[in-house]
Amino acid sequence: MVDRNGVAILGVFVADLAFRAGRMPGMGETILGSGFKLGPGGKGSNQAVAAARVGADVTFISKIGRDEFGAIARTTWQSEGIKARVAEASEPTGAAFIYVNDRTGDNAIIIVSGAAATIGPADVEAAADAICGAAVFVTQLEQPANAARRGLDIARDAGVITVFNPAPAEPFDDALYALCDYITPNENEASLLTGLSVATVEDARKAGDAFLAKGVGAALITLGEAGALLHTKDQSILVPAFQAGPVVETTGAGDAFNGGFAAALARGAEPAEAARFACAVAGLSVTRAGTAPSMPTLAEVEALLSAAR
Numbered sequence: 001m002v003d004r005n006g007v008a009i010l011g012v013f014v015a016d017l018a019f020r021a022g023r024m025p026g027m028g029e030t031i032l033g034s035g036f037k038l039g040p041g042g043k044g045s046n047q048a049v050a051a052a053r054v055g056a057d058v059t060f061i062s063k064i065g066r067d068e069f070g071a072i073a074r075t076t077w078q079s080e081g082i083k084a085r086v087a088e089a090s091e092p093t094g095a096a097f098i099y100v101n102d103r104t105g106d107n108a109i110i111i112v113s114g115a116a117a118t119i120g121p122a123d124v125e126a127a128a129d130a131i132c133g134a135a136v137f138v139t140q141l142e143q144p145a146n147a148a149r150r151g152l153d154i155a156r157d158a159g160v161i162t163v164f165n166p167a168p169a170e171p172f173d174d175a176l177y178a179l180c181d182y183i184t185p186n187e188n189e190a191s192l193l194t195g196l197s198v199a200t201v202e203d204a205r206k207a208g209d210a211f212l213a214k215g216v217g218a219a220l221i222t223l224g225e226a227g228a229l230l231h232t233k234d235q236s237i238l239v240p241a242f243q244a245g246p247v248v249e250t251t252g253a254g255d256a257f258n259g260g261f262a263a264a265l266a267r268g269a270e271p272a273e274a275a276r277f278a279c280a281v282a283g284l285s286v287t288r289a290g291t292a293p294s295m296p297t298l299a300e301v302e303a304l305l306s307a308a309r
Helices: 043-053 068-080 121-125 128-132 145-158 174-179 187-194 201-214 253-266 271-285 298-308
Strands: 007-010 014-021 035-041 058-065 083-089 093-101 107-114 136-139 161-164 218-222 228-231 236-239
Touching (some): 007 043, 007 128, 035 043, 035 068, 043 058, 043 136, 043 253, 058 068, 058 121, 068 093, 136 145, 136 253, 161 174, 201 218, 201 228, 218 271, 228 271, 236 271, 271 298
Parallel strands (some): 007 058, 058 083
């Protein structure tokens, strides 16, 4: 029997340049903002930080440039105890423009993946040992879809639990669906991928059925303040969201959820229990500014779960 533990994540690091203001400017318009912050970001890297902070043994697979943003990446991973299987490229490290509404915490994002946009199947194969040795493998779509597919292929062949976060919801080969034990879109991504409007829990169930028909093992659709729907052929469970305090910023909530879910699965939690844990991680993250910096610790999550009981 293979002894697997922890979480392997294939994804992107970008430097987050977050601007806070009361509204977005129109074309040709300049407005004054209320705040700015530079910090670590990228869905994959954020998910790695989230999983590590709640106790998972995490390996992150990516590619960065030889520049100041790349140095921020390595410092982040080292400080969080994340093992980096990361190549360096001649292209610059990626960056993200993040607008945050300073009244509601809602956000809009433009991401340029930079060096990580050059990740290919060969880069993933170079880290195959890390994927095969993990209990859970996670990937998204900020790096090329062919790299995500290779990672899912390697994990599936090794018997590793696969979690596919199809974000951003770019077109990809339908063959990826059959490689997913769990697919974890938000309501917008679920709508784009299935062609169905997802505005209610019942809508999410219909989208879940569409994902199951495409070959996924389970759909775990995040629904913002409504929580998350865990939908399989045998059950459909709405896991409520956690209200951990006033919402400051929602930018990293999805990454907090995915990192928390993967960490809980890696510990052996049942899917519904893992989804509840993930909702608690996300609920805490939105009470803080930033993406990676907003991720809570295991003690904070356990305290929230205990209080909710």
